[in-house]
Structure formats: C-alpha cells, structure tokens
Amino acid sequence: MPTAVGRFRPPAVREIALRGTRRRYDPERRTRILRAALDVVAEHGVAGTTHRRVAATADVPLGSMTYHFTGMDEVLTEAFGLLADRVATRFTERLAAAANPDEACEAVVDLIVDESWATPRNMLLSYELYAFAVRNPPLRRVMQDWMEKSRAALRQHFAPDTAKVLDAMIEGLSIHRSVDVEPMSRAEVRSVVERLVH
Amino acid sequence: MPTAVGRFRPPAVREIALRGTRRRYDPERRTRILRAALDVVAEHGVAGTTHRRVAATADVPLGSMTYHFTGMDEVLTEAFGLLADRVATRFTERLAAAANPDEACEAVVDLIVDESWATPRNMLLSYELYAFAVRNPPLRRVMQDWMEKSRAALRQHFAPDTAKVLDAMIEGLSIHRSVDVEPMSRAEVRSVVERLVH
Amino acid sequence: MPTAVGRFRPPAVREIALRGTRRRYDPERRTRILRAALDVVAEHGVAGTTHRRVAATADVPLGSMTYHFTGMDEVLTEAFGLLADRVATRFTERLAAAANPDEACEAVVDLIVDESWATPRNMLLSYELYAFAVRNPPLRRVMQDWMEKSRAALRQHFAPDTAKVLDAMIEGLSIHRSVDVEPMSRAEVRSVVERLVH
Amino acid sequence: MPTAVGRFRPPAVREIALRGTRRRYDPERRTRILRAALDVVAEHGVAGTTHRRVAATADVPLGSMTYHFTGMDEVLTEAFGLLADRVATRFTERLAAAANPDEACEAVVDLIVDESWATPRNMLLSYELYAFAVRNPPLRRVMQDWMEKSRAALRQHFAPDTAKVLDAMIEGLSIHRSVDVEPMSRAEVRSVVERLVH
DNA sequence: GATGAATGAGGGTTCATTCAT
DNA sequence: GATGAATGAACCCTCATTCAT
Numbered sequence: 001m002p003t004a005v006g007r008f009r010p011p012a013v014r015e016i017a018l019r020g021t022r023r024r025y026d027p028e029r030r031t032r033i034l035r036a037a038l039d040v041v042a043e044h045g046v047a048g049t050t051h052r053r054v055a056a057t058a059d060v061p062l063g064s065m066t067y068h069f070t071g072m073d074e075v076l077t078e079a080f081g082l083l084a085d086r087v088a089t090r091f092t093e094r095l096a097a098a099a100n101p102d103e104a105c106e107a108v109v110d111l112i113v114d115e116s117w118a119t120p121r122n123m124l125l126s127y128e129l130y131a132f133a134v135r136n137p138p139l140r141r142v143m144q145d146w147m148e149k150s151r152a153a154l155r156q157h158f159a160p161d162t163a164k165v166l167d168a169m170i171e172g173l174s175i176h177r178s179v180d181v182e183p184m185s186r187a188e189v190r191s192v193v194e195r196l197v198h
Numbered sequence: 199m200p201t202a203v204g205r206f207r208p209p210a211v212r213e214i215a216l217r218g219t220r221r222r223y224d225p226e227r228r229t230r231i232l233r234a235a236l237d238v239v240a241e242h243g244v245a246g247t248t249h250r251r252v253a254a255t256a257d258v259p260l261g262s263m264t265y266h267f268t269g270m271d272e273v274l275t276e277a278f279g280l281l282a283d284r285v286a287t288r289f290t291e292r293l294a295a296a297a298n299p300d301e302a303c304e305a306v307v308d309l310i311v312d313e314s315w316a317t318p319r320n321m322l323l324s325y326e327l328y329a330f331a332v333r334n335p336p337l338r339r340v341m342q343d344w345m346e347k348s349r350a351a352l353r354q355h356f357a358p359d360t361a362k363v364l365d366a367m368i369e370g371l372s373i374h375r376s377v378d379v380e381p382m383s384r385a386e387v388r389s390v391v392e393r394l395v396h
Numbered sequence: 397m398p399t400a401v402g403r404f405r406p407p408a409v410r411e412i413a414l415r416g417t418r419r420r421y422d423p424e425r426r427t428r429i430l431r432a433a434l435d436v437v438a439e440h441g442v443a444g445t446t447h448r449r450v451a452a453t454a455d456v457p458l459g460s461m462t463y464h465f466t467g468m469d470e471v472l473t474e475a476f477g478l479l480a481d482r483v484a485t486r487f488t489e490r491l492a493a494a495a496n497p498d499e500a501c502e503a504v505v506d507l508i509v510d511e512s513w514a515t516p517r518n519m520l521l522s523y524e525l526y527a528f529a530v531r532n533p534p535l536r537r538v539m540q541d542w543m544e545k546s547r548a549a550l551r552q553h554f555a556p557d558t559a560k561v562l563d564a565m566i567e568g569l570s571i572h573r574s575v576d577v578e579p580m581s582r583a584e585v586r587s588v589v590e591r592l593v594h
Numbered sequence: 595m596p597t598a599v600g601r602f603r604p605p606a607v608r609e610i611a612l613r614g615t616r617r618r619y620d621p622e623r624r625t626r627i628l629r630a631a632l633d634v635v636a637e638h639g640v641a642g643t644t645h646r647r648v649a650a651t652a653d654v655p656l657g658s659m660t661y662h663f664t665g666m667d668e669v670l671t672e673a674f675g676l677l678a679d680r681v682a683t684r685f686t687e688r689l690a691a692a693a694n695p696d697e698a699c700e701a702v703v704d705l706i707v708d709e710s711w712a713t714p715r716n717m718l719l720s721y722e723l724y725a726f727a728v729r730n731p732p733l734r735r736v737m738q739d740w741m742e743k744s745r746a747a748l749r750q751h752f753a754p755d756t757a758k759v760l761d762a763m764i765e766g767l768s769i770h771r772s773v774d775v776e777p778m779s780r781a782e783v784r785s786v787v788e789r790l791v792h
Numbered sequence: 793g794a795t796g797a798a799t800g801a802g803g804g805t806t807c808a809t810t811c812a813t
Numbered sequence: 814g815a816t817g818a819a820t821g822a823a824c825c826c827t828c829a830t831t832c833a834t
Binding site for chain 2: 168
C-alpha cells in the first residue's frame with residue numbers, strides 16, 4: 001500500500017546491527033570532522049574536498065556533515081582556523097625557547113630550513129588557504145590573526161618593524177625553498193636573517 | 199501532439215549559443231580557451247573551474263574543450279604556463295628599464311608596492327597555481343621556470359645570491375601586503391630592500 | 397582545541413527553538429499539530445509537507461511528531477478530518493439560518509459566491525484532500541462523511557434528490573469560479589440554483 | 595596519480611555494452627518523459643513524483659531529466675498541459691458526434707456517467723492538477739484553456755450561459771460520483787441535465 | 793575536423809525515523 | 814513520558830566525457 005508522501009522511506013529495519021561502532025553522542029565529532037577536512041584538503045586540494053570524502057575520512061556518516069555544518073564553506077573556514085591555531089602555536093613555542101637574540105635568529109633560521117614548521121603539508125595547506133581566503137572574507141580574518149600571532153612571537157626578540165620584515169622573509173623563503181631545485185643553504189639563510197636584523 | 203504549454207525548447211543547460219556565427223577554422227581557439235580559463239580561475243577558483251564555464255567564457259562550444267584538450271588538468275597546466283609567461287615578461291621589462299643600482303632598487307620597490315605586478319588578480323592566481331602545482335608535477339616545472347626568469351631579471355642588476363634573496367623577499371612582502379590591514383609603507387619597503395642589497 | 401572561527405554552535409537545521417519555555421504536559425498538542433499541518437499543506441501542498449515544517453509551525457519539538465503520530469499519513473488523515481469537520485459545520489450553520497425555501501436558495505448562492513466557504517484556502521485544501529484521498533482509503537471515508545453532512549444540511553430545506561444535485565452544483569460552480577477569469581455573476585448563480593430547485 | 599579537479603571522474607569505460615537499446619538521438623524523448631510523468635503522478639501523486647521514478651518509467655537515464663527540463667515543476671507543468679489537451683480533445687469529439695439537442699444531452703450524460711472521460715485516472719489527475727495549479731501560475735492558464743475548450747464544445751449545442759453551467763455541473767457530478775457510495779443513476783443525471791438545459 | 797545531444801557517476805542537501813537520555 | 818542528536822536513504826542537480834552526425 002503506497003504512501004502518498006512517497007519521497008522518503010524509512011531506513012530498512014536495521015539488518016547489519018550497528019556497523020562499526022555505534023557513535024551516538026560523540027562530543028568530539030565536530031573537531032574530528034575538521035581534522036579530517038584538513039587531511040582531505042592536503043590530499044585532494046580544496047577542489048577535491050567533498051562532503052563524502054571528509055565524512056569517510058572522519059568515519060562519520062554523510063548526514064553528519066550537513067547536520068553539523070551549513071556547508072562545505074563552513075567546514076573549510078573552521079578547518080583552516082584550526083590549522084592557523086596549531087601552526088601559530090608551534091611557531092610561537094619555537095621562538096619562546098630562544099634565550100637571547102642570537103638564539104632567536106637561529107630559531108628563525110630553523111623555522112625556514114627545518115621541516116618542523118614549513119613542512120610540505122603545511123606549505124600546501126597554506127597555499128590552499130590563501131587561494132580560498134580571497135573568496136571567503138571570514139578567512140581573511142583568520143589569515144590576519146595568524147600573521148599577527150607570528151609577528152607577536154617575533155616581537156619577543158626583535159623590534160616591531162624587524163618582526164614584520166622577518167615574518168615576510170620567512171614566508172618568501174619558505175615558499176621558494178619548496179620550489180627551488182637547489183634550495184638555499186642554512187648558512188645563506190642565516191646570513192639573510194642577520195642582514196635584516198642588524 | 200504538442201502541449202499548450204511548452205512546445206520544444208532547447209535544453210535548459212545551454213546558454214552559450216553563438217548560433218549563426220559558426221566559427222570553424224579558428225586558429226586562436228586554443229589560446230582563447232586558455233585566457234578564458236584564467237578568467238574563470240580568477241573568478242571561481244580552480245575548484246569552480248569547469249569545462250562548461252570555460253567554454254562559455256571563451257565563447258566556444260562545449261565540445262571544443264575536450265576536442266582541443268585531454269582534460270581540465272591540461273587546460274589548467276597550459277593556462278598557468280601562459281600566466282607565468284605574461285607575468286615574468288612584465289617583471290623583466292620593469293627591471294630592464296632601470297639604468298643603475300639605485301633605479302633597480304626603486305624598480306624592486308615598485309614591483310612590491312605598485313599594483314602593477316602584485317595585483318589582487320595576480321596574487322590570487324599565484325595562490326591557485328601554488329596549490330595546484332603541488333599535485334601536478336608539470337606545473338612544478340612552470341613554477342621553477344618562472345622563478346628562474348625572475349632571478350635572471352634581478353641578476354641584471356644584483357649579484358646572484360642577492361637576486362635570490364630579493365626574489366623571495368618580493369614574494370613574502372607581496373603576500374603579506376595583500377593580507378595586512380596596515381600594509382608597510384613605501385619607505386619601509388625601500389629600507390628593507392636596501393638592507394638586503396648592501 | 398577550539399578554533400578561532402567557530403567555537404561550538406548548535407546544528408544548522410534547528411531554528412524552532414522554544415528553549416526555555418518547556419511545554420511538557422500539553423494536552424492540546426495533538427490538535428495544535430493538526431492545525432499546523434493544515435497551514436503547511438495550504439502553503440506548501442501535501443508534497444511539501446514535512447515533519448520538520450509542521451513541527452516548526454506548531455512550535456513543538458521535532459521528536460513530538462513521531463511520538464504522537466505514526467507517520468505523516470496519519471497526521472494528514474487526521475488533519476483533513478479536522479478540516480472536513482470545520483467546513484461542514486460552517487456549511488450547516490449557514491443553511492440552518494435560512495427560514496424558508498427562498499432564504500435557503502439565497503444561502504446556497506452565498507455559499508458559492510461569498511468567500512465565506514469557498515475561500516481560496518479551502519478550495520486549495522479540498523483539492524489536496526481529493527488527490528490525497530484517492531491513495532488513502534481512510535480519507536475516502538472522511539470525504540463521504542463530509543458529503544453526507546452537506547447533503548443533510550441541504551435536506552433541511554430541499555428534497556433528497558435535489559439536495560444531492562445542489563451539493564454537486566455547489567462543488568462544480570465553486571471550482572469553476574476559482575478558475576474562471578470572468579466568474580459567473582450572483583444573478584446567474586441564483587438562476588441556476590432555481591432551475592435545479594423547481 | 596590523482597587529478598586536482600577531483601570531483602568528477604570519467605564514467606567507467608563502457609563495460610556492459612549499451613544497456614538495453616542505445617537511444618541517442620531520440621526526438622520523441624521529451625514527449626515520452628511527459629507521458630511517463632503522468633503515469634507516475636497517477637500512481638504516486640505529485641508528492642511522490644520524482645525525477646528518478648519518471649526516468650525509470652520513461653526508460654531514460656536520470657540525467658535526461660534535467661537535461662530536457664529545468665526541474666520537476668517544468669515537467670509537471672508540461673505534463674498537465676498534455677493531459678488537458680488530450681482530455682479536452684476527447685471531450686470535444688464526443689460532443690461533436692451529437693447531431694441534435696437531444697443527442698447532445700445524451701452526450702453530456704455519457705461524459706458524466708460513462709467511464710470514458712471521468713475515469714478514475716482522469717479524476718485523480720484533475721485533482722492533482724487543481725492542487726498543483728494553485729501554486730503554479732502557468733498551470734492556471736492551462737486550466738483556463740481547458741475550461742474554455744470544454745465550454746466551446748458545449749456551445750456547439752447550447753447557449754453560452756447554459757454551456758458554462760453544464761460544464762460546472764459535469765465537474766461537480768463527476769467528482770461526487772467518484773466519492774459517492776451510491777452514485778446517481780443515469781436517469782437522475784439525465785433529469786438534472788434537462789433541468790439545466792430548458 | 794568539429795559539434796552538441798546524451799549519459800550516469802558523483803555532487804550537496806533534506807528528510808523521516810531511531811534511540812540514548 | 815518526551816526529546817533532539819544522529820543517521821543514511823533518497824532526493825535534485827551538475828559535471829566531464831562520449832559518440833553519432
């Protein structure tokens with residue numbers, strides 16, 4: 001006997017008995033989705049980031065995506081916010097560990113040369129963020145906050161103007177190192193940093 | 199037996215038209231498609247760049263897309279190549295116009311501060327390119343060539359090491375200027391350039 | 397670790413709210429839901445009548461819908477029953493107010509011409525009911541009862557056969573009046589009624 | 595090697611070799627979809643009429659639906675237009691067959707009593723149309739044209755005013771016959787028609 | 793050579809319904 | 814008893830791509 005409001009039918013009586021772990025009442029779900037979204041962006045780019053892929057990566061049902069977020073833009077916006085927080089925190093910690101100006105310079109060199117901050121993954125995610133932010137005003141704010149946190153970290157050791165310049169230099173050198181077939185040596189980078197500091 | 203309502207109408211999706219003015223034997227078609235692709239990327243991002251939109255923007259039939267290109271990746275790869283050529287050429291011309299080291303410094307400052315090279319559109323397209331290139335090896339080559347052309351242009355006036363550093367600085371400052379709520383003044387930029395040059 | 401952008405927000409779908417004013421022990425809830433269902437049908441059609449919309453309109457929690465009713469079919473069936481009751485009652489009252497055959501004819505004309513019974517809303521709901529009833533046997537009974545009540549009201553003043561014919565005429569003229577660009581005048585309707593009565 | 599624009603992948607290389615009959619270049623497709631849509635509406639109601647069900651009934655791929663029509667509203671609008679044409683044509687033909695006023699009356703009675711015009715299917719589709727038309731202005735026009743055609747057919751034998759009344763009576767009696775547990779006899783209907791005609 | 797009608801996979805989203813609380 | 818967070822099936826629609834012309 002067909003129902004008149006026929007578009008949706010009740011889900012087939014549970015036959016498979018809780019696939020995987022039943023995960024009702026999962027307070028960390030939102031955050032897990034955001035982390036998964038960053039993984040998907042890293043692997044497929046914003047262009048290839050779909051609700052389905054993120055849901056699969058986060059191991060949540062597809063319906064959870066639009067239940068917790070209004071759309072993919074919201075997911076990406078919050079995910080990039082999470083990224084900025086995490087990276088800025090690590091950036092700040094590395095600089096806080098420096099005890100004097102010389103160690104501070106060394107820390108800056110590390111941030112450029114080591115793959116602790118400028119990992120391929122982080123670089124890639126940054127590019128995706130920059131491109132995405134142009135079309136998503138809320139993310140411009142995320143980028144500004146991120147930049148300000150970096151500068152604040154640098155101001156622990158350097159004058160404000162120098163901090164701004166160093167921050168830009170870190171950006172430029174990190175990007176070019178990731179492209180260059182013969183990346184600059186550690187010594188060269190150290191020399192550049194010193195020219196900017198003094 | 200036609201209905202009173204609809205008769206036949208062309209499919210809803212088609213809006214490109216062009217009907218009438220057939221455009222067979224159109225040697226510029228490939229290039230026109232590439233230019234259109236850049237426009238679409240600038241407006242919708244790589245994520246929103248589809249065959250349909252590019253075809254509509256280039257005013258070519260949809261079938262032309264897969265006739266001239268194997269797929270969107272090929273379109274984007276060639277389009278970004280075109281972008282790199284155009285921008286690198288303008289970059290080189292600006293520096294070639296400088297007659298002495300001081301004018302060269304001024305040219306570098308211009309490239310950062312003026313909106314001649316670092317236009318919002320170019321910045322955006324760069325971000326899209328960087329993100330896209332991570333997943334498309336052919337484009338890494340495009341980026342490397344672009345970087346090498348920029349450095350070569352700078353080597354007209356500066357030592358090779360300095361050229362590399364200046365190029366990275368231009369990159370970093372351009373990006374940060376596009377994000378910063380209070381961008382660095384021209385004088386500050388000039389001062390940074392001089393610190394790197396001497 | 398909360399992101400800078402989003403913290404936690406309630407799921408996007410919820411807008412009903414009501415928060416605060418808990419409404420436990422609400423004996424009128426069923427009826428309120430049914431009235432809301434009619435409003436939703438009037439606005440969106442049976443096709444667009446969903447649990448969510450009805451719950452929102454009735455200002456009850458979504459869970460209330462499936463708690464009080466087995467499904468949308470039950471909601472609609474009872475809601476249309478309520479409609480039939482209300483409309484048949486008004487119909488009966490209007491006829492009961494007539495004191496003699498002539499006034500009875502006038503009452504019939506009123507029911508067709510005035511927008512007291514054949515309001516756009518009621519006409520619309522009737523169409524939805526008719527369509528729905530074809531596929532829902534319980535509602536055929538509702539329609540039959542409704543028709544019988546109308547005929548009984550007419551039998552107060554007219555012979556049984558005439559009552560049946562008048563009832564059908566009211567139906568037909570009401571529908572055509574709602575479609576016609578130049579609806580029949582009151583005088584014409586009166587003339588039709590008289591031809592059927594005598 | 596993942597593609598950057600990853601949302602859509604090419605259809606799997608044809609493995610099943612033209613399922614059913616390959617049906618490219620199918621000029622009757624639109625009409626076939628419309629006929630199928632009426633079948634689906636008759637079976638599931640407008641509420642249960644989905645692209646999928648119509649496509650399956652018409653034996654066309656799902657993508658054909660939105661290729662040929664902008665959406666379900668357009669499908670329904672044209673389908674109901676087709677219905678109106680077909681039914682009005684049959685109505686007209688039946689009346690055209692009458693040679694004199696008496697035969698014309700008999701034809702009217704037939705249209706009400708026989709299941710030639712007022713078939714359950716046609717009645718149901720009419721209800722769905724009426725309900726749908728309230729929310730779709732283009733269909734009001736379809737209904738008006740339909741009504742006008744019916745009246746024109748009746749004017750072949752009756753005065754304009756009488757034609758209008760008869761048309762409404764046909765409507766009302768048809769509906770009530772489809773609801774009534776003891777439908778009016780042929781003789782009663784004949785008597786009603788004569789009262790309206792003279 | 794070039795086109796565009798047609799395809800069907802995959803997209804985002806909405807929904808009735810369940811079930812731990 | 815009553816709720817609402819969570820589910821996943823089904824929805825409509827867009828897309829890159831194919832292939833008869």
